[in-house]
Amino acid sequence: MSEPSEAPDLDRLLSLLWRRTAPPAPARTGRKPRLGLDDVIAAAMAIADADGLEAASMARVGERLGVATMTLYTYVPSRAALVDLMVDEALEQRHLxxxxxxxxxxxxxxxxxxxxxxxxxxxxxxxxxxxxxxxxxxxxxxxxxxxxxxxxxxxxxxxxxxxxxxxxxxxxxxxxxxxxxxxxxxxxxxxxxxxxxxxxxxxxxxxxxxxxxxxxxxxxxxxxxxxxxxxxxxxxxxxxxxxxxxxxxxxx
Incomplete structure (x- = not known):
């Protein structure tokens, strides 16, 4: 069972869930980030597919992506939010x-x-x-x-x-x-x-x-x-x- 999402993170979580329907963000100047949110979700899903949901910890995802655990919190507010994103991504893969x-x-x-x-x-x-x-x-x-x-x-x-x-x-x-x-x-x-x-x-x-x-x-x-x-x-x-x-x- 996933952790309950924290209420203060709800608005941010919703913006992440609906990111593909939101207006495009203004283009950034400078160096392009090496990772994106989709990379984080895909890494977490790959770990969970192989070893179960509990294995997809923030530390394990960071290790798979080659970044510090705390870096992941710049992409998702919590592990519970990451699980919600994983679930919704899996449901989208049905291509209804x-x-x-x-x-x-x-x-x-x-x-x-x-x-x-x-x-x-x-x-x-x-x-x-x-x-x-x-x-x-x-x-x-x-x-x-x-x-x-x-x-x-x-x-x-x-x-x-x-x-x-x-x-x-x-x-x-x-x-x-x-x-x-x-x-x-x-x-x-x-x-x-x-x-x-x-x-x-x-x-x-x-x-x-x-x-x-x-x-x-x-x-x-x-x-x-x-x-x-x-x-x-x-x-x-x-x-x-x-x-x-x-x-x-x-x-x-």
Whole structure:
């Protein structure tokens, strides 16, 4: 979970989050800075991708960039602010603006959004370590909100139902995406996949699992209802739930 942003830094943080939409700053004279904010964010994300969110400390980022830790505070007011910038940058990498389609294609647009979100959590598994309850107020967050709300409105839902439907949908998608990220983090930390973890516990099924106490689980197993490995099962379950939710939206 990321640190809460300090209130006094809010205006500065917002200016950093929305830096690409702000009017260009006056050209500076003199020597051009060796680093930019995007370099700091990219370095922090690379460390977090490899070693988890906690590893992306200000000291570690400074070391990667070859600058003193205190130098980073000329770019970001705090590590919490840096995490917000990292999260919003990751969300922007879904490139939602490139998902085309008119009102009649609302369903396909939402499926594309869901799959891109799941992939972003696979590429940046540390996103699963950040609370989604208080998202960064940046373009990545708001592009997502506008995208999903527009798709729900195009589905023909009454306007008073659009936001609840969007929240329900994104809650499901984020939960599935976080599961992907958590699996990658566990593989990084332990050196083994979740499938390998289950295979090491074969003795549980042989010596402890009671078929009489778990009749439904047993029937599903005998019907080959659990499919392939855990990652495959998770992907199948995600698509199943996604289609059922969208069926409900279509039905109004």
């Amino acid at each position: 603006a490139t998902i085309g389609g008119g009102p009649a294609e609302w369903r396909r647009r939402l499926v594309d959004y869901a799959h891109r979100t799941r992939e972003i959590y696979r590429l940046h598994p540390w996103l699963s370590q950040v609370s989604a309850a208080r998202p960064p107020l940046g373009p990545g967050t708001f592009r997502e909100r506008e995208f999903v709300l527009a798709a729900m409105a195009d589905a023909g839902l009454p306007l008073e139902q659009v936001n609840p439907a969007a929240v329900a949908f994104t809650t499901f998608v984020t939960a599935g995406a976080r599961q992907v990220g958590e699996s990658v983090l566990l593989r990084q930390a332990t050196g083994k996949s979740t499938d390998a973890w289950w295979q090491e516990r074969t003795s549980f099924w042989e010596n402890w699992f009671d078929v009489e106490q778990h009749p439904t689980m047993t029937r599903v197993w005998e019907a080959d209802g659990y499919g392939g490995g855990t990652e495959e099962q998770a992907a199948v379950a995600f698509d199943y739930g996604l289609q059922k939710i969208l069926d409900g939206m279509a039905a109004g």
